[in-house]
Amino acid sequence: MTLIPHAIPLINDPEVVRALANRWRRTRTLLLLSTGVLPVAIGLVCVALAGMTSAGQRIMPWWSAIPAVAAAACAWALLSWLRRNGLSDPHSWLPATTLMTGTQLVLGVLPGAGIALRLSPGAAIAVKALCAAGVLGAGSACSLARLAHRSLLSAPVLELGSTAFPLVLDGHGSRLVIGSDRVDWTTRQGGRVDAGVTFARIQHVTAQANAIVLHTASGAWTVPVSDPATAQALLRRRLAWWEEGRDATEERYHELVRLLAAVNGEASRGGVTVTVDSNGVTTGVSFSPAVRDLEPDVLSTHLMACVEKARSDARRQVEDLVLEHAAVKAGH
Template sequence: MTLIPHAIPLINDPQVVHALAARWRRTRTLLLLAAGVLPVAIGLVCVVLAGMTSAGQRIMPWWSAIPAVAAAACAWALLTWLRRNGLSDPHSWLPATTLMTGAQLVLGVLPGSGIALRLSPGAALAVKALCAAGVLGAGSACSLARLARRSLLAAPVIELGSTAFTLVLTDGDTRVVIGTERLDWTTNRVGAGVSFARIIRVTTEANAIVLHTASGSWQVPVPDPATAQALLRRRITWWEERRLAAAERERRRYLDLVRLLAAVSGEATRGGVTVTVDSNGVTTGIALSPDVRELDPDLLAARLMACIERARSDARRQVQDLVLDHAAKASH
């Protein structure tokens, strides 16, 4: 499984993919180094330090491996976050990388170096070199994460509006965040926001964009109103396309469920009596074998009712399985 896809995620427009291909290649390389290669390398440094600790010992103290485990856990947490949630928010790459590599230093490299110096004083030079490599790796990871974000977003282009990346525009005390479902802004420490569903149209004024909604208009200061307007319109169009596609997928799943439910048939057999029912429990067929001709009518009626109940129970179980399976697929 590829940690970071070669193509920009959540994009189906070939023109957008082509326009951002070169930018994404640079960003992907920098992000792989910042959030993948260097954190793993720091974890390996801690593993080597733990190995040096046991070099002069008959039995390796169990607690000497704690820094290596902590550093490896931090690297794994960063990679997992990046794969699941982090790719769509470039502005979180630097804080997340700084947090995790800093934790690797505090929990792994520094304690591991201290333990190695204490238990293996003869390897002091190598331990110091590894410690310096760990610190350098953490600093380099943070710098590369910052460069990755700048490489992708430093010069906004209109095609970024058709991606899932969170876009941030700043102008003095104003910070505008174009998300995947809404626009939020902060001016003089006062925040506000509006969902895309409420925006009727977007216009520009001097040094600002104007959001027209059914309940009024909002004026948002931005450094480049024309670019901000184009980005926002592109993002709203992208959001509408995804919303319509999601609604179409849900409609198809519903129709598939209705079709499958219509095909449900519960069946039960007992003592020569066979009963079938549909998904609503309505009897659709009764079959009697020749053996039941001599049965007492009351006994035959009892068998018939028992078969109907068992067939309805079978149909309910099938309906329940179909509905639960549909709900599980919809949640994914």
Template sequence: MTLLPHAIPLINDPQVVHALAARWRRTRTLLILSAGVLPVAIGLVCIVLAGMTSAGQRVMPWWSAIPAVAAAACAWALLSWLRRNGLSDPHSWLPATTLMTGAQLVLGVLPGSGIALRLSPGAAIAVKALCAAGVLGAGSASWLARLAHRSLLSAPILELGSTAFPLVLEGHDSRVVIGTDRVDWTTRSGGRLDVGVAFARILRVSTEANAVVLHTASGSWTVPVADPATTQALLRRRLSWWEERGVAAEERERRRYLDLVRLLAAVSGEASRGGVTVTVDSNGVTTGVSLSPAVRDLEPEVLATHLMACVDKARTDARRQVQDLVLEHAAAKASH
């Protein structure tokens, strides 16, 4: 099983993949070390400390294993979060790594060292060395997580506009965040001001001295930036990427809708009773009635009763099939 994907998530453009391949290789290596190898190593330190508590003890106290379990759980939670949700937000790598490795220290290394020193005083030097290794591992994990973020985003290039990574552009008195569907900025000159504009409102982007201008239907916003040309290029690239994703999403929804219509048209409810078989379509309209030779001996009233019962049962069957298809369609839409 691959800890982290070899390809950058949510990118299908070969040119973008090629342009960012070297960055992603460095970033992926640093992430594996910071969120995988070092947290696991800290967990192993806690396991060794737990094993040292049993030295000279006839029965290992069950509570001495709690720090090791807590440290292992933190390592598993960090890597699981990174694989599921964290890869798309590089700005969360450092806080998440610091939080989880800090929790490993507080819940695992320090209590485990204290327990080992109390139950195995003869191994004090080894316990202190393991404790220092755990602290060093936690600090190194945070440092590597910071390097991973900087390796990927520290020097923005145009191709980053075609990714789902939030782009943060720091200026002297401003901070601009280009997200996946909006741009937000903070200015500090003359008092703090936080403003944001959704991509759907932006008509075009232009530049002026030390700023980019976002033109919307309701007016223009001037955003002070350190490098207007780079910011404009990244914004235009991200806007194009956002529009392409919107068009692709609409096309997927159209195909799913057409598939649903086709499946609904093929729905057929059927029921049989007393030699009478009735079929109906997805609207409950009767499409066929079949009578077996057994109905010759039935009274007309009984035959009519069987017929109506079959119609009701067939319609219920058709409604159930329609409901299942609609719910399946809704679940597929929600997952995307």
């Protein structure tokens, strides 16, 4: 399984994918190095330091392996986080990489080097070299994570408005953050003011000199920005992307409701056939001529068994539909 997809994630528009392909290719390379290759290399440095503690020792102390285990766990945690939900928030790449590689240094490289120097003083030069390599790797990982973020978002292009990436625009004492379903801003003119509005409340967006205006049903918000035309275009593109996603979600919901309403569980036993709807309510009972020879208590038993089996069949169909709907939603 590919750690980082070759195509930019969370995008279904082929034109947007093509427009951002080169930018994502550079970002992907930098991100692989900063969150994959270098943290794993730091873990290998700790393993090497743990191996050096056995020089001249018949049995390597078990506790000398703790720094290597800690460093490996940090590398695995960073990779798991990136694969699970880190790709959707480029602004977290640098903090996450700094946290994990810093933890590798504090819990892995430095303690491992200290243990190796104490147990194997004859290998002091090699230990110091490995320690320097670990520190250099951590610093390089942080720098590359910063470059990955800048490569993707530092120069906003219109196509980024059709992605789920948070877009941050700074200027004129303000900071504008365009999210996936809302826009937030901070201004420091005459005191700090933090405000925000959801996309559902925005009616339209206009540009003024050094500012954009967000028009809502309850009033207008003026947000200072350094490039009003770019901010307006990006926000309008993001609003259109959000509306398309909302419409698609509503369509999928109505389709799910329609399919659930059409669910019918059915079961037959001993000439008895029972059907139920998606709520388990019996909608039909039929008997074949074979039931004429059945005792009343046996017929009753068959009837109850059919009801339970039909309800179980309906529940299974409902679960399958809901899971399929959830999978489609996650894919979008």
